[in-house]
Each structure stands twice: as structure tokens, then as C-alpha cells.
Amino acid sequence: MDLRQARERRVRTGGIELCVAELGDPEAATIVLVHGYPDSKEVWSEVAARLADRWHVVLYDVRGHGGSSAPQPLRGGFTLEKLTDDFLAVVDAVSPDRPVHLVGHDWGSVQSWEFATVDRTRGRIASFTSMSGPCLDHFGHWIKGRIKQPTARRTLQLLGQGAKSWYVYLLHTPVLPERAWRGPLGRRWPAILSRMENVPRGDYPTPSLSRDAAHGAWLYRDNIRSRLARPRPAPYAHVPVQLITPTGDSFLSPALYDELDRWVPELVRHVLPAKHWVPRTQPDRIAAWVDEFAAATEKRAGAGPIEG
DSSP, X not given: OOGGXXXXXXXXXXXXXXXXXXXXXXXXXXEXXXXXXXOOGGGGHHHHHHHTTTSEEEEEOOTTSTTSOOOSSSTTSSOHHHHHHHHHHHHHHHOTTSOEEEEEETHHXXXXXXXXXXXXXXXXXXXXXXXXXXOHHHHHHHXXXXXXXXXXXXXXXXXXXXXXXXXXXXXXXXXXXXXXXXXXXHHHHHHHHHHHHOOOOSSOSOTTHHHHHHHHXXXXXXXXXXXXXXOOSOOOOSSOEEEEEETTOSXXXXXXXXXXXXXXXXXXXXXXXXXXXXXXXXXXXXXXXXXXHHHHHHHHHTTOOOOO
């Protein structure tokens, strides 16, 4: 689907403008889709098209990506706190009277875990579907637990995830990631996705990819080290969570989610035999699970307006 058919608006927050696209009936309950790295909102186009008949579907370009402006300076402009500001600005604009169903992939899921666990978003989120992106605080506790209480299995898990996270170390390198993305890596990325992940060609990736990826390196630099070293002591989700785990994910081990039940009030798990970019390779399955989970949550809640 071409998102140029969507209704578009600009939302101002913290000195930047976010590009927000909407599909479906604005009077229906809202599903917000948050993209990851190095993507833009177009990664969700096929999923959004499958949800728009029943839901008010909202996609936005994360700051510094796609049609959204970038903070100046870039350093310190991509913290989880500022990303939460952006999310609240979007949902206040598109669904001021009802909580939204939140869906995140990759870094969209990482930041959405922040949204689902901080107090200032209480009442604004009805449910959260996470795929291929852990909570950094949960990840920090996961690492610390395996260091403090090692077993052969836990040590292998830690080493395995360390190997899968090789790209994180590179993204912390000054200048090099930006040059790579603005040069040969950016030009070859569509072919890499097609060959390695079986991602179909189409409206994704967009021409803004190289710039988006260069900006998005600050997602890692502004958040990873600080949160993994000093995770919040009680990062409990205040909404029901659906976890979709691709078993062939090259970047994240399924073992990262072994202890997730301790952090969420209600957890639904799905395992998908697929690689990392499931919004592009498995849109039917992803849309169906999102639809079912959101509908079940709406039914239990009675779909009433937000109080206060």
C-alpha cells in the first residue's frame, strides 16, 4: 500500500515536527504503529492497510526519520524521555479522548516499552504489542542476573546475545556509521533486505533511508549504555502486553524474553518462524494478531472514554 493515500498532519513537540499519517475511521479505536531502525513509518504500510477497515490506524515518523524533522543538536536529542514526549504529543492529537493500542517493531518496540512502563502514560495506552525490541531496563536486569548468578545455560545465553549485538558496538563508533549509511551501505540496503530477509520491494525502504539511518544511530548512543548499566528498578508495564517473537531474528535471542512474565500484568506470547522484518514479510499474520489482541482488550474494557 502507498501511504500517500493516507491523511497526513504535522504534530509539533519539543522544537521538532512529526509527520503523522492516518488511515481508517477517526471515530474508531486507534492503533498506533511505531517503526524501528533504520526504518520510517512505511515499514508498516502493509500491516496498516490490513487494519484500516476496522481501526483508526496511525503511523508516525520518529524524530529525525522520514518526514519528521531532526533535533538540533543530534546528541541528546533521541533519549527515551524525549521519544515519550513525542508519543504523547501524537496520541493527544489523534486520540485525545480514548487510549490507543500501541504496536512497536525493533526500536519502535524498545521505545514503546518505555511508553508502557512510565507513569505519565497511564490511561493513554490500552494495550501494547511488542516485536523484535526488548525493554532496555528488562534487558539490563537480564544481563545483571546472568552475571551475578551464572550457570552454563545462562552464560551461553549471554554470549549468544552479545554476538547478535555486534552492530550495536559499531553504531557507537563516531562518524563511521553515518559515512557508511550515506555511502555504500545506504545504496545497497534494499538489496540486502531482499536477499537476507526476503523483504519484497515496493514503497519501502524510502529514499530518506540514508539520512534516517545516520540520524537514528543516536537512538543507540543516547540510551543503550546508560540504561543497560543502570536499569530502572521497577519497570513494570501498566497495560496488557502481546509479545511476537520471530524465531529466526538475527539480532535478538528469544531467551531475552524468558523472564518477561515478572514485568507485565498480562502476557500473550506468539512465536513466528520468520526473520527480523516481520512487518514486511508477515503482514497478514502480524495484522491478524494485532487485530485480535486489540479487539479482546477493547471488549474487556468496554471501550469507554478516558476519565478526567
